[in-house]
Amino acid sequence: MRGVIMHAAGDVRVEDRDAPIIQEPTDAIIRLAASCICGSDLWPYRGSDEVDATPMGHEYVGVVTEIGDAVENVKVGDFVVGSFMASDNTCEICQAGYQSRCVHVVPMGRVGTQAEFARIPLADGTLVATPGQPDDDLIPSLLAASDVLGTGWFAAVAAEVGPGKTVAVVGDGAVGLLGILAAKQLGAERIIAMSRHADRQELARRFGATDIVEERGDEGIARVKELTGGLGAHSVIEAVGTQQSMEQAIRSTRAGGHVGFVGVSHDVTLEGQELFRSAVHLHGGPAPVRRFLPELIQLIWDREIDPGAVFDLTLPLEEAAEGYRAMDERRATKVLLTMP
Numbered sequence: 074m075r076g077v078i079m080h081a082a083g084d085v086r087v088e089d090r091d092a093p094i095i096q097e098p099t100d101a102i103i104r105l106a107a108s109c110i111c112g113s114d115l116w117p118y119r120g121s122d123e124v125d126a127t128p129m130g131h132e133y134v135g136v137v138t139e140i141g142d143a144v145e146n147v148k149v150g151d152f153v154v155g156s157f158m159a160s161d162n163t164c165e166i167c168q169a170g171y172q173s174r175c176v177h178v179v180p181m182g183r184v185g186t187q188a189e190f191a192r193i194p195l196a197d198g199t200l201v202a203t204p205g206q207p208d209d210d211l212i213p214s215l216l217a218a219s220d221v222l223g224t225g226w227f228a229a230v231a232a233e234v235g236p237g238k239t240v241a242v243v244g245d246g247a248v249g250l251l252g253i254l255a256a257k258q259l260g261a262e263r264i265i266a267m268s269r270h271a272d273r274q275e276l277a278r279r280f281g282a283t284d285i286v287e288e289r290g291d292e293g294i295a296r297v298k299e300l301t302g303g304l305g306a307h308s309v310i311e312a313v314g315t316q317q318s319m320e321q322a323i324r325s326t327r328a329g330g331h332v333g334f335v336g337v338s339h340d341v342t343l344e345g346q347e348l349f350r351s352a353v354h355l356h357g358g359p360a361p362v363r364r365f366l367p368e369l370i371q372l373i374w375d376r377e378i379d380p381g382a383v384f385d386l387t388l389p390l391e392e393a394a395e396g397y398r399a400m401d402e403r404r405a406t407k408v409l410l411t412m413p
């Protein structure tokens with residue numbers, strides 16, 4: 074089969090890989106209907122994370138082609154969506170709703186789902202079947218549920234978004250944009266998108282943003298305060314993972330408010346005194362997407378949300394390298410890869 078391999082920073086190639094086989098009785102094999110490139114794939118692409126001929130990709134939707142002897146919840150032919158973290162969905166941590174920290178967790182990045190087929194470990198806990206075979210136009214939205222939608226949704230839940238609240242969103246990548254969609258769905262009264270890109274502002278408004286703040290740093294914080302009677306937002310979604318974005322998020326939150334942080338943290342250090350004085354709740358980490366999948370799949374199936382709109386470039390798997398370049402150069406927000 075064909076699959077994406079990153080040999081070194083900036084060096085992405087599509088190569089022949091061995092087709093996956095069942096290794097454990099709890100495995101399933103899927104044929105991908107589509108895959109995509111994640112903002113977090115840019116960390117190794119830009120040299121911030123190590124790579125060495127690493128298979129890439131952790132987002133996936135597709136049809137089950139084979140199951141191990143112990144798999145009971147999905148069958149061959151089912152169309153399935155799964156999280157970027159495989160989980161048993163039965164341990165205490167999973168039962169509490171934190172499947173991305175399952176005691177048996179398997180990061181799907183280790184499998185590499187930018188490929189024609191993928192082995193899904195812990196299939197019973199990881200995969201959720203859709204109500205039937207989806208129409209083609211639903212596939213991008215179902216694929217978004219696998220990571221970016223589920224992550225934006227968790228960020229909103231972690232930030233305690235709800236009716237009557239003002240939400241600020243730091244980061245206008247796919248996760249930030251879908252955090253806006255989630256905040257809208259969860260009943261936020263006002264949603265402030267922090268973005269300085271015209272095309273992303275447009276999508277932010279379409280997903281439910283009521284205000285746009287283009288300023289960053291102290292000026293950005295001042296603008297959010299200005300829009301919230303000097304207090305700061307009730308709920309802030311952090312969807313970048315840098316020192317600047319974390320500071321922006323914490324300082325834009327009112328005392329007693331909540332920050333949901335889901336940007337993969339890179340070299341972030343929080344200053345103790347400021348954190349102490351802020352009196353804000355911090356809750357985040359790798360999103361337990363599996364917790365939300367049944368609800369998100371239904372919303373997509375019923376066409377109540379269209380998270381697939383974050384894909385603004387579609388390329389054949391074979392042209393994945395161009396997809397990485399386009400995202401790296403910010404010519405694309407998120408790239409969908411079609412299968413041969």
Ligand SMILES: [Zn+2]
Binds near residue numbers: 162166172
């Ligand atoms: Zn578990």
